[in-house]
Amino acid sequence: MLGLDVCEFGGQFLELLWLTVCYRGIMADKEGTAPVHEEEDETDLNYQAPAQKTLQEIQELDKDDESLNKYKQTLLGTGPVVLDPSIPNVQVTRLTLMCVQAPGPITMDLTGDLEALKKQNFTMKEGVDYRVKIHFKVNREIVSGLKYVHLTYRKGLRDQLSLALVLDMNLDQLSLALVLDTNLDQLSLALVLDTNLDQLSLALVLDTNLDQLSLALVLDTNLDQLSLALVLDTNLDQLSLALVLDTNLDQLSLALVLDTNLDQLSLALVLDTNLDQLSLALVLDTNLDQLSLALVLDMNLDQLSLALVLDTNLLAEFSSSLYLTPDPVSQGFEQAVNPSLLDKAVYMVGSYGPRVEEHEFITPVEEAPKGLIVRGIYHIKSYFTDDDKTDHLSWEWNLQIKKDWDSTESCISRLGVLSLFSASCRHGRPYALSHVAFNDRHLSTSSKIKVDLDNSNGIAVMKFDNPPVNSMSLDFLTEFSINLEKLELDKSCRGVILTSAQPRIFSAGLDIMDMYGTSPEHCGAFWKAVQDMWLKLYGYSKITIAAINGASPAGGCLMALCCDYRIMADDPRYSIGLNETQLGIVAPFWFKDTLLNTVGHRTTELSLQMGIMYHAHEALKIGLVDQLVPEGKVLSTAVETLGTWLAVPGHAREISKSMMRKPTVDKLLANKEADIKNFVSFITKDSIQKSLGMYLAALKKKKA
Numbered sequence: 001m002l003g004l005d006v007c008e009f010g011g012q013f014l015e016l017l018w019l020t021v022c023y024r025g026i027m028a029d030k031e032g033t034a035p036v037h038e039e040e041d042e043t044d045l046n047y048q049a050p051a052q053k054t055l056q057e058i059q060e061l062d063k064d065d066e067s068l069n070k071y072k073q074t075l076l077g078t079g080p081v082v083l084d085p086s087i088p089n090v091q092v093t094r095l096t097l098m099c100v101q102a103p104g105p106i107t108m109d110l111t112g113d114l115e116a117l118k119k120q121n122f123t124m125k126e127g128v129d130y131r132v133k134i135h136f137k138v139n140r141e142i143v144s145g146l147k148y149v150h151l152t153y154r155k156g157l158r159d160q161l162s163l164a165l166v167l168d169m170n171l172d173q174l175s176l177a178l179v180l181d182t183n184l185d186q187l188s189l190a191l192v193l194d195t196n197l198d199q200l201s202l203a204l205v206l207d208t209n210l211d212q213l214s215l216a217l218v219l220d221t222n223l224d225q226l227s228l229a230l231v232l233d234t235n236l237d238q239l240s241l242a243l244v245l246d247t248n249l250d251q252l253s254l255a256l257v258l259d260t261n262l263d264q265l266s267l268a269l270v271l272d273t274n275l276d277q278l279s280l281a282l283v284l285d286t287n288l289d290q291l292s293l294a295l296v297l298d299m300n301l302d303q304l305s306l307a308l309v310l311d312t313n314l315l316a317e318f319s320s321s322l323y324l325t326p327d328p329v330s331q332g333f334e335q336a337v338n339p340s341l342l343d344k345a346v347y348m349v350g351s352y353g354p355r356v357e358e359h360e361f362i363t364p365v366e367e368a369p370k371g372l373i374v375r376g377i378y379h380i381k382s383y384f385t386d387d388d389k390t391d392h393l394s395w396e397w398n399l400q401i402k403k404d405w406d407s408t409e410s411c412i413s414r415l416g417v418l419s420l421f422s423a424s425c426r427h428g429r430p431y432a433l434s435h436v437a438f439n440d441r442h443l444s445t446s447s448k449i450k451v452d453l454d455n456s457n458g459i460a461v462m463k464f465d466n467p468p469v470n471s472m473s474l475d476f477l478t479e480f481s482i483n484l485e486k487l488e489l490d491k492s493c494r495g496v497i498l499t500s501a502q503p504r505i506f507s508a509g510l511d512i513m514d515m516y517g518t519s520p521e522h523c524g525a526f527w528k529a530v531q532d533m534w535l536k537l538y539g540y541s542k543i544t545i546a547a548i549n550g551a552s553p554a555g556g557c558l559m560a561l562c563c564d565y566r567i568m569a570d571d572p573r574y575s576i577g578l579n580e581t582q583l584g585i586v587a588p589f590w591f592k593d594t595l596l597n598t599v600g601h602r603t604t605e606l607s608l609q610m611g612i613m614y615h616a617h618e619a620l621k622i623g624l625v626d627q628l629v630p631e632g633k634v635l636s637t638a639v640e641t642l643g644t645w646l647a648v649p650g651h652a653r654e655i656s657k658s659m660m661r662k663p664t665v666d667k668l669l670a671n672k673e674a675d676i677k678n679f680v681s682f683i684t685k686d687s688i689q690k691s692l693g694m695y696l697a698a699l700k701k702k703k704a
């Protein structure tokens with residue numbers, strides 16, 4: 001009977017999804033013009049849009065079916081929330097760079113002056129993990145195939161770092177000239193070192209790219225002893241080498257010209273020296289787009305003159321001392337040479353219906369580039385668009401990759417929230433905690449986790465507050481990992497207790513709605529967030545205790561299992577376990593390993609195959625939890641227990657924990673990408689989707 005209902009329901013729901021997809025066509029006609037993405041590849045899929053239906057028509061379909069109507073509401077919203085046709089259907093309101101290590105929220109308001117954004121730099125520390133979060137509203141009609149496109153440019157030099165350094169101590173001591181020019185494909189290095197005329201002179205020119213190595217070396221120990229010049233030029237087709245050595249008591253002369261082919265390398269070197277004088281001229285020209293170098297060195301006993309000109313394609317940027325590409329904001333990005341496109345990222349946002357509240361979209365985690373070469377300012381063009389290329393919003397901004405963050409204050413005040421920050425300081429909370437609370441308020445529109453750090457004992461309590469059942473949605477998981485990381489970095493925090501603010505439920509596990517009927521891209525981002533949560537919690541250096549004050553199936557059980565100790569409410573209504581097989585899905589190997597490491601092989605085998613949910617007493621018996629206490633005492637017992645754990649020498653405890661868990665963590669780290677792929681291909685299978693649909697329907701039916 002349930003099967004039949006579910007099948008009927010599934011058929012209707014699929015129809016609904018299909019109609020939603022059909023909606024694309026309508027939206028394209030109604031909204032603005034397409035943005036011009038010159039750099040965007042076009043792929044013609046010969047797609048024929050099916051017959052179009054209005055939102056009202058979709059809502060009218062099977063309107064007597066209550067459960068279907070509920071789903072329609074989730075997917076389509078309750079109906080238009082803004083009727084005024086002059087207000088766009090889709091309004092993009094904010095973009096946030098979510099980064100755990102950031103000293104403050106990095107948010108840009110997209111409802112104000114977009115021109116001003118072009119001049120603003122948003123700073124990101126090199127190498128940090130971040131996600132992009134976009135808030136947007138849908139006002140009247142369903143919008144399908146939303147996409148966020150992110151084009152990254154770097155002004156002038158392509159992927160390039162150019163560095164010129166001239167150092168002149170005094171004529172008797174040291175002179176150094178260094179020119180480094182590198183991009184992803186090429187490294188050019190010119191080095192001239194001159195200690196003093198009697199001792200050593202060295203000139204080195206190295207120019208290499210994927211296909212080619214060019215090396216010029218000039219060594220001059222002293223004029224009576226040795227002078228050497230070596231030029232080596234090789235590529236897959238060719239090698240050219242010239243070496244001229246000329247030394248006598250009075251004079252050294254060297255001339256070298258090397259030319260492999262016009263596109264690759266041209267080098268001219270002239271060196272002329274006698275007892276009184278050394279003159280060196282070097283010209284290197286790899287190709288017109290990449291590098292031109294001229295070096296003239298002229299010295300005698302009294303004097304050293306060095307001129308160096310390096311011209312990649314921004315001659316103005318090099319004159320003396322240390323130079324990096326200048327700031328496009330202060331120097332006028334628009335007036336500079338055309339920036340080159342470095343990267344294009346397209347994120348599939350999905351389909352959304354009208355809703356009073358804002359929708360949120362979060363990209364998967366990205367790593368900010370790292371290293372001297374990539375530091376600098378990137379210009380970004382952002383487009384919020386859809387399959388039909390409707391321009392919902394396009395704007396430009398600058399991202400500055402720095403060795404470190406801006407100072408906290410400038411970063412926060414730039415975002416106009418300084419008053420909030422100082423308010424939390426005024427209330428006497430230590431910086432670290434106000435920082436956690438501060439970011440909670442600003443990184444997500446509605447906080448799903450409450451964090452409270454007691455400075456008297458260093459114990460932080462994280463309370464899940466994501467009604468109705470604390471399901472772990474993408475947002476929840478992201479917020480969880482961010483909070484956990486902040487507490488790990490916070491020296492005043494010594495241990496963390498996980499518990500629930502919802503009555504009777506610790507957590508219902510992963511949010512099935514994130515896996516059911518969502519795009520493969522979304523499933524991938526979701527699974528990555530699950531992995532990140534697990535990696536962070538299972539490998540956490542500080543003490544963690546699960547205060548399980550309610551039901552804890554699947555992902556909820558996994559989270560508890562990741563903790564160092566589990567205290568559960570002694571209540572027969574509550575159960576805990578990895579019940580995935582009951583949903584028709586298979587717990588991945590790292591779920592299995594976590595259980596195995598806790599209860600042993602045989603119990604894991606039974607538990608996973610049968611998808612057993614254990615009542616509190618059974619859970620204690622098999623070692624799935626460590627202690628049962630009355631519900632009212634779960635949290636206080638957790639605090640007491642953490643106190644006893646804190647009495648153990650921290651370093652030894654931490655190393656012991658790592659020794660036990662690292663191999664398990666490493667296993668997932670080594671297979672992260674493959675695991676995401678497996679998950680996406682598994683969860684998007686029709687049969688699995690059907691199982692999930694049936695499970696959801698059964699949950700709802702139970703309620704009815």
Ligand SMILES: CCCC/C=C\CC(=O)SCCNC(=O)CCNC(=O)[C@H](O)C(C)(C)COP(=O)(O)OP(=O)(O)OC[C@H]1O[C@@H](n2cnc3c(N)ncnc32)[C@H](O)[C@@H]1OP(=O)(O)O
Pocket residue numbers: 468469471505507508509510511512513551553554555556579580583585586587588679682683696699700703
């Ligand atoms: C290859 C993949 C491997 C990993 C995969 C999965 C790991 C997981 O974690 S999958 C999730 C597994 N979770 C469950 O099986 C729990 C299901 N839920 C329950 O058993 C009960 O809801 C619970 C005991 C937690 C609470 O019971 P009640 O208090 O009676 O609440 P309801 O059942 O009425 O639920 C309220 C409301 O929440 C929706 N719900 C419940 N669980 C989830 C969930 N995990 N994800 C999304 N939504 C969930 C439920 O459908 C109800 O919705 P409405 O009817 O719309 O109110």
